[in-house]
Amino acid sequence: MTDQLSRVFAALADPTRRDIVARLTVADATVGALAEPYDVSVQAVSKHLKVLEDAGLVSRSRDAQRRPVHLEAEVFDLMTKWIERYRRQAEERFSRLDAVLAEMDSDTDHRSGSTREGTAS
Amino acid sequence: MTDQLSRVFAALADPTRRDIVARLTVADATVGALAEPYDVSVQAVSKHLKVLEDAGLVSRSRDAQRRPVHLEAEVFDLMTKWIERYRRQAEERFSRLDAVLAEMDSDTDHRSGSTREGTAS
DNA sequence: CTCCTCGTCAACCTGTTGGTTGACAACGAG
């Protein structure tokens, strides 16, 4: 799962991690403060933060022995762009439905094979 | 990973699955046609489709022994809503940065503890 | 009826994830 888009989606696939992101939109926080509401060890939260950091969603600075966690909201744009692109494409397709049906019929043996393009990642 | 939002994010965390979604924005397709470009077995693609279906991103109908796969674009809204909500919150926060810094300073021992709300999922 | 195609199900294997506990580095406070 090398590409960033995959890492971002994977990071947000976990409810705890999503909740952490949600709380970070309000204010930066230390690892301990972030861990407090959850019923897991601080180490587990530290791991979650590593996942978020590897995805580029979060950054950590240094303040004595504390490590304040900061949300990097720009990465959201990466997702939004991907989603919007294909959502728009899907809507456009919806408006030329007949063409689609025609294509499926002519698919008898030469199976298009070159509908490819865009291709995520 | 019970909630749908988690399932949707997890489904899109895989490049192959994202590519399948991308191709389905162009036209519905059969499992075989979808599998053809990838260097994996048809069974593997069948599994990917199950993941997408469980996430509500895709539906399958019946046409003789074929199972045309159809994109359900509405689910995109679920993600978009989540993302936009917290993106906006993050931007709003950015505009009152001083308040944030003040809060981090007063965090000495009573650690806010009630910043909770929204909470994903 | 028999065969071939399309797709799913089941069993299995390997790598990754999310959690645990224990040790330890960094650093301010006494």
Place this chain on the structure above:
DNA sequence: CTCGTTGTCAACCAACAGGTTGACGAGGAG
């Protein structure tokens, strides 16, 4: 200097994800 706090690292474990192969059901074509 020593202690308590904050957080990470390492080892370990159970569960899950993504892939494989083999068998099989459903249905059109001969």
